[in-house]
Amino acid sequence: MKTKTLLELLTLSSAIYHLAKDTHLLDRINEMSEKGKDNLNKMASDPILDDDGNELELIDKIIYKTSQVKEELEQKIEESVAKFYKKINIAHLDEIRALNEKIEKSDSAIALLEARLNHLETKE
Secondary structure, three states, rough: HHHHHHHHHHHHHHHHHHHHHHHHHHHHHHHHHHHEEEEEEHHHOOOEEEEOOEOOOOHHHHHHHHHHHHHHHOOOOOOOOHHHHHHHOOOHHHHHHHHHHHHHHHHHHHHHHHHHHHHHHHOO
């Protein structure tokens, strides 16, 4: 009987947790939608002029703002990628080729030294 009661309590607490989590999610979505509405209303009320000095229509303002956001996002992504590559210190392809050439030269020098050593050993 105790096990059944514990399972029921766990199930109930899990359900309450999920309901609270869903409520928090709904509150967050509501908050974001309010901010979005405020930003959209602000954007619609702000005058944006085209090249001729005429005010843009709402859809043109949205397109204009979207292109601005796209450029900002691309710039931030580019900065993030540059930071990422610096952090993990990825070698460039040219550096890799140069290192491979050094390895090949070292291998040939080692082979030459081994041949000389073998030649000296056979003389004795």
